[in-house]
Amino acid sequence: MSFIDFNEIVKEAWRAYDPTRTIITITDISAKVSTNHVYRVTFKDGNIIIAKLSYFGKYEHFVEDHSIINSLSNNLPDPFENFLARSLIKENSLFVHRHTDDVIDAWVVFYRPIKIKRKLPKRLNEDQIQKLAKEFARFHKACHTIRNTLPPSSKTLKVDVEHLLEIMRTDSGQHEFRMHHEQIEKHCNLFLENVDKLDANNLDTIPVFVDWNIGNFSVNPQFKLFSRWDYDWFRMSSRMIDFYFFARISSDVGDRTVFSYDVDPLMEDRFIVFLKAYHKEYPLTETEIRFLKEAYRFFILNYVVKYGKYFFHEIFATKLQQEAYERYLPLLDKKFDPEPLLNALHL
Structure with a gap:
């Protein structure tokens, strides 16, 4: 694949979401075994959001899956009401940005950061x-x-x-x-x-x-x-x-x-x-x-x-x-x- 500036796609997605808030840094926090792209986006005011970028499969399936996940995250009852990271909403619907050019068709969704407690031990008793x-x-x-x-x-x-x-x-x-x-x-x-x-x-x-x-x-x-x-x-x-x-x-x-x-x-x-x-x-x-x-x-x-x-x-x-x-x-x-x-x- 030709060189693609994924950070620029994330910036473009954020401008479509809320151009009034300035991004200071974008840090790649993707898993090392995966081809998926996940970024920590830090703003001038110190706040942080997570961006997920994907470009394989179908755009319609990407939107469908994330719409279901976001609904699930809001509908799960106690004690799981805060278990899943929630996506950002614009107006009344899930925000998904689609970037297309001659090289790539890519889609970005934003998540609110979620707190992490303990990872499981490598071997359980x-x-x-x-x-x-x-x-x-x-x-x-x-x-x-x-x-x-x-x-x-x-x-x-x-x-x-x-x-x-x-x-x-x-x-x-x-x-x-x-x-x-x-x-x-x-x-x-x-x-x-x-x-x-x-x-x-x-x-x-x-x-x-x-x-x-x-x-x-x-x-x-x-x-x-x-x-x-x-x-x-x-x-x-x-x-x-x-x-x-x-x-x-x-x-x-x-x-x-x-x-x-x-x-x-x-x-x-x-x-x-x-x-x-x-x-x-x-x-x-x-x-x-x-x-x-x-x-x-x-x-x-x-x-x-x-x-x-x-x-x-x-x-x-x-x-x-x-x-x-x-x-x-x-x-x-x-x-x-x-x-x-x-x-x-x-x-």
Whole structure:
């Protein structure tokens, strides 16, 4: 990509929002593994806001997602009413600035800064796993309570998987996936078939954030959820889409700088500890547990295979995609067994 002055795009967006307030500095605070752009904007009066800039996907989906998130942040009940960072509003609607030129079509949304308490330790003990499981259960329950008050979403798991199949039929897709076309197509079709067999399309749909990496949220000293600020993978879907990252948080391996997305955390005893605590607070169903395999398959197909080059810097994307073809997808049906999880929950 040609040189693009992203700071200038952020300044242009702010001028469209409120030209009377002068920007002093713009600091890039983006995650080091991601291609997304996040900035801390400091004004002459000392106040600060956060700017998020994106340029992949569709502008309409960007606006749709952030409209849902902003509504969610305002509608969540106690104790989560201040959990999510809120976007800036202009007049009566969410403010989104669209910048277009010969090189890029980019979109900017502004957030109010959110307070951060404690990041999770890199490895949790069993008591911490149980406390966090109950918190996630309560958060999901709150999201379920207000789900019908949110703007509509056009994205579904089925639509995203069918979109990947469409991409592979294009000339660019034939080139990009030429070595793995048959494998990807097989797993897309398996996903669609198994979702139908499970009747998973009828599972309740709630707001899910998918990427519960320990760098994306904070907790208080009692392990209550305190704040969340990263929304890159947000969608409306089954709550089970969140559970692979819950398993990673619970994993005996703990958080690592060099990471992979193997299915193994879903089969750990420590994840069963998490599930039992979550289930006690907000019961799961047999269909949801059986759907976990397809939720993981979707995660690999959509966020690693299809969009990996957008969500991760090239070195990470290449590594994760190669592992997807060599391990994640071919070993999934051998490694994932829902029976130990169902037995632990007496389902």
